[in-house]
Amino acid sequence: MKVRGQHFRTIWLKKSDDRVVELIDQRFLPHQFVIEEVTTVDQMATAIREMHVRGAGLIGASAGYGMYLATLESAMNDSPDQDLVQAAAKLNATRPTAVNLAWAIERQLKSIGGGATATEKIAIARNTARQIADEDAEHCRMIGQHGLRLIEQIAQRKNGKPVNVLTHCNAGWLAFVDYGSATAPIYAAHDNGVPVHVWVSETRPRSQGSKLTAWELGEHGVPHTVIADSTSGHLMQNGKVDLVIVGTDRTTYTGDVANKIGTYLKALSAKDNKIPLYAALPSSSFDWNMRDGLSEIPIEEREPNEIKNADGWLDGRQVEVRVTPADSPAANYGFDVTPRRLVTGLITERGVCDAAEKSILALFPEHTR
DSSP: EOOOOOOOOOOEEEEEEEEEEEEGGGGTTTOOOOOOOOOSSSHHHHHHHSSSSOOEEEEEEEEHHHHHHHHHHHHSSSHHHHHHHHHEEEEEHHSOHHHHHHHHHHHHHHHHHTTTHHHHHHHHHHHHHHHHHHHHHHHHHHHHHHHHHHHHHHHHHHTTOOOEEEEEOOSGGSSSSOSSSSSSHHHHHHHTTTTEEEEEEOTTTHHHHHIIIIEEEETTTTOOOEOOGGHHHHHHHTTTOOOOEESSEETTTTEEEEEEHHHHHHHHHHHHTTTTTTEEOOOHHHHHHHHHHHHHSSOOOOOTHHHEEEEEEETTTTEEOOOTTTTTTOBOOEEEEEEEOOEEEEEEETTTEEESSHHHHHHHHOOOO
């Protein structure tokens, strides 16, 4: 996607030195556009854990590049294989909910294992990291094309009036390598001349909707309105939402969807008001081993101060303020699980399917048990 007219991905190798990974540090958006240089596994683990990068696809791509950095580091030590295992464990421990993390690390370990020398391992890891990133971007592009048809069908019924799409959190290109998942159909519709308007749910406590989704939609010229998280049900009751599209950090092969906290409540409102709700995801976000999302998907519990504090832009700098009583405890669950019965369908790079085991495996028969 573009920032001030220039195309950017969210993560890439530095052109002048491919031992350096460059990424968009999302902590400073929408106020500052900052590119961070990462050269070690520890730095990449920090970037993932502290949300310099975030979102299922981008976490996976970052882990892929992190394992490439691990091969560079291990080549200088006496026990390279042990170093790679330790690097994998360090990266794997950063964020528990997004399945792309472990998927990318395992893919890298398998690929790197085919190298006989340190030089071969480095080359394999570099190529694999690029492949993971390229595949993520292409899969998101295809999600956009398949989701476009859903928006076009609604647009035909509205006779030229904008299709109102509700989002939650940021499942845009900032959460992936390019295009995004939930936003990919929106961008495709906008670029194809289909009138669309997006209700952007703010997504407390980190406000990824109001900070990130609103920023990238604005950069792309897509009409949008930021709303408080609790406004969504009111909009649905009053006929102001035609379609809900959300992302997902992990979806079971039976169709249960784990996404940013608050998604379940939006799904309940959508069901009550007969509004279709789709989860958009590349196949790397499926967990092919988990059947029951409510009992099996690990839910990340984050630091309480994310609830107790808020940050913003004041007099040319980013500041943080406390918004709760100092002594009040806070619970900060990062995700919730939306049961498959509340999900109209899943938009993947291979097409749209029901949130049900049979339909999912029909699109991905290689995972049939």
